[in-house]
Amino acid sequence: MKILSVNAGSSSLKFQMYEMPEEKVLISGTFERIGIEGGMYTIKLNGEKIKKEKDLADHSVAVQTLIDELLENKVIESLDEIKGVGHRLVHGGEKYASSVVINDDVIKTVEELSDLAPLHNPANLIGVRTFIDKIPNAIQVGCFDTAFHQTMEKREFLYAVPYEWYEKYGVRRYGFHGMSHNYIANRTAEILGNKNARIISCHIGNGGSLCAIKDGKSIDTSMGFTPNAGLMMGSRSGDIDATLIPFIMNKTNESLEEVINDLNKKSGYLGVSGISSDSRDIEAAANEGNERAQLAQDMYVEKIVNYIAEYYLELGGADAIVFTAGVGENSKTTRKAIIDRLAPLGIKLDEEANNVRGEEKLISTPDSTVKVYVIPTDEEVMIARDTYNFINK
Ligand code: ADP
Numbered sequence: 001m002k003i004l005s006v007n008a009g010s011s012s013l014k015f016q017m018y019e020m021p022e023e024k025v026l027i028s029g030t031f032e033r034i035g036i037e038g039g040m041y042t043i044k045l046n047g048e049k050i051k052k053e054k055d056l057a058d059h060s061v062a063v064q065t066l067i068d069e070l071l072e073n074k075v076i077e078s079l080d081e082i083k084g085v086g087h088r089l090v091h092g093g094e095k096y097a098s099s100v101v102i103n104d105d106v107i108k109t110v111e112e113l114s115d116l117a118p119l120h121n122p123a124n125l126i127g128v129r130t131f132i133d134k135i136p137n138a139i140q141v142g143c144f145d146t147a148f149h150q151t152m153e154k155r156e157f158l159y160a161v162p163y164e165w166y167e168k169y170g171v172r173r174y175g176f177h178g179m180s181h182n183y184i185a186n187r188t189a190e191i192l193g194n195k196n197a198r199i200i201s202c203h204i205g206n207g208g209s210l211c212a213i214k215d216g217k218s219i220d221t222s223m224g225f226t227p228n229a230g231l232m233m234g235s236r237s238g239d240i241d242a243t244l245i246p247f248i249m250n251k252t253n254e255s256l257e258e259v260i261n262d263l264n265k266k267s268g269y270l271g272v273s274g275i276s277s278d279s280r281d282i283e284a285a286a287n288e289g290n291e292r293a294q295l296a297q298d299m300y301v302e303k304i305v306n307y308i309a310e311y312y313l314e315l316g317g318a319d320a321i322v323f324t325a326g327v328g329e330n331s332k333t334t335r336k337a338i339i340d341r342l343a344p345l346g347i348k349l350d351e352e353a354n355n356v357r358g359e360e361k362l363i364s365t366p367d368s369t370v371k372v373y374v375i376p377t378d379e380e381v382m383i384a385r386d387t388y389n390f391i392n393k
Contacts, residue, residue, distance in 0.1 A: 001391070002026070002081050004138075005383040007088040008127025010119070011036055013062050016380045017075060017082075020388040023381055027075050031062040041065065045073055059130040067134060084139045085131045086387035088179065088379070090120035092144030093170060099147065099386035102128055102140040110142065116170065116225075141387040148178030148185075151217040159225075173229070175221035177203045179379040181211040184322050187375055189216060191320075191360075198315040200308055203377065204334070205325030206234040206277065210304065212311035220314055222307050228264050232303045234277035237267035272296035279327045279334065301337040308338070312345065318370045321347070324377040329358045339364075339372060347372065 001021075007014040016028040029043035039056035042049060056062045070076045087102070093113045100106055107125060114121040132140055149157075157173040158166060165171035184201040199213040208231045209223040222230025222238075232238045240263065248259050262271075270277040273296040275285050282300075285293035312318050321342075322328075323335055332354050339349040346369035354363045356374055364372035 001083050001388065002076060003384045003387050004082055004085045004131075004135075005088075005380040005387070006085055006127055006131065007380075008059065008124055008130075010034075010123035010126075013059060013066075013127060015066060016384070017070070018381070018384040018388075020384060021392075023384065027070065027073065028380075029066075029069075031056060031066070034059055034062050043069060043073075045075070059126050060133070063130045063134045079135055080137055082135055082138050084141060084387040084391050085135060086141045086143055086383035087124060087128050087131070088145065088383060089124045089128075089142045090145045090176070091117035091174070092142075092146045092150075093174070094150065094172075096142070096144050096147050097150035099141055099143040099383075099390075101390055102132075102142045106142060116174070139387070139391055141383075141390055143179060143383045143386050145176045145178045146174045148182040149173075149175030149211075149218045149221050152220060156220045171225060173221070173224040175209065175211070175218065176223045176227045177207070177209045177211070177221075178218070179382040180324065180377040181209075181213065181218060181221070183378050183382050184211075184324055184375055185213045185216050185218075187360075188213075188320050188322055188373065191373070191375075192371070194319065197319040198317060200311045200315070200318050200321045202304060202308070202321065202323050202328050202338075203325045204231070204304065204323070204327040207236065208233045208304075208325070208327070210307040210311065212315050214315055220311060230303075231307065232272075232300050233268045234279070235265050235268045235270045237263045237271070238303060269296050269300065272299060279331055283331065283333055297334070297337070301334065301341065304338050305341045308342065309345075320371045320373060322373045322375050323363075324375055329374055329376050332356070335363065335372075335374070342370075345369060 003018045003020045005016045011034045013031040017026045019026055027045045029041060031041040033039045034056045035058055040053045042051045089110055091113045093116055095109055110121055110125055180203045181201045185199060188199050189195045189197050196215050201211040201213055203209050207227055209221055211218050212220040228236045230238050245259050269282050273282055273293045275281055275293055282293050282297055286297050327334055335354055336349055348365040348368040350363055350365045353361060358376055361374050363374055
């Protein structure tokens with residue numbers, strides 16, 4: 001059975017098509033610059049990567065182009081073969097604790113939740129509507145970035161602010177990267193052969209969040225009301241003192257929107273180093289002796305170590321610490337800097353094993369008190385699984 005896994009943004013659309021339940025990727029790709037001049041798309045098929053330029057006036061043109069490519073390349077003979085389309089949806093608020101079959105009510109609710117994710121939910125919904133229009137016979141499933149974290153207890157997800165803010169306006173920690181942390185929870189439990197394992201999942205990429213997992217459930221996570229909370233990231237500040245915002249507005253005459261933009265786009269690695277939001281550039285500059293790049297790297301590591309320590313106590317110890325996403329899967333330097341700081345807990349890195357990129361591997365020594373793994377994440381397959389499970393019910 002063929003299932004499409006889709007991630008629609010305001011000007012982009014990523015997709016993977018799976019043969020399920022084998023979880024075999026048949027074709028994948030990305031459409032970029034939708035609704036902007038200079039549209040283009042890339043497709044990966046049979047180990048080959050094809051790049052094409054084509055003006056993509058809107059999402060409808062992009063999805064039609066995708067369908068044409070599927071037919072031309074004989075990935076499908078007819079549209080009826082696509083039994084399900086799974087959509088990544090960013091914000092499900094408190095309404096959705098798991099994936100859901102999309103109907104008019106769901107669309108309405110996700111629309112209402114746009115208040116909480118104004119940049120993402122409306123863009124995700126454009127994708128949903130387009131696929132309903134183009135592939136009406138397929139079941140459409142919504143998979144939320146926030147859903148996995150709905151198991152958090154109130155004492156973890158509430159901010160110490162007036163309680164009515166939560167009751168009236170939904171002010172709380174929601175957490176994101178849920179599909180990724182859920183994948184890591186499943187895969188690590190499988191590797192350990194222990195579904196009750198205590199796991200600290202470190203999803204560190206351009207955006208980053210940590211998640212404390214017990215019995216396969218999210219106990220705590222570092223992102224908050226929005227994805228600009230918790231860790232220092234590529235260009236996001238992570239946690240700050242909120243009163244810094246009016247102070248800077250006053251000093252620079254920037255508007256509220258501009259300061260928020262500074263915190264999302266001009267902070268993190270980029271803001272501290274003044275060089276780049278990309279961890280590879282930071283590492284390279286630090287190696288050449290650039291002090292601010294080294295400072296940015298030290299701060300980045302510090303924040304992650306602090307969260308690991310916090311979650312270690314929250315979980316009452318840990319069975320595994322897992323590194324995933326761009327930096328976690330690829331940067332042995334960052335992993336080593338983090339694990340070396342965990343020595344007081346008896347956690348030890350196997351430096352030779354740590355010399356790994358983008359593949360599943362145990363990177364701690366046999367006598368380490370906690371197992372440390374690199375596990376490439378796979379959010380797309382989680383979407384395909386959830387979609388398949390609804391059809392197969
Ligand atoms: P996103 O959050 O946008 O999905 P990714 O998970 O793709 O981001 O992560 C992007 C980050 O991964 C970038 O900071 C990039 O520098 C980093 N990265 C990728 N490869 C390496 C590498 N070999 N060494 C260090 N960092 C890397």
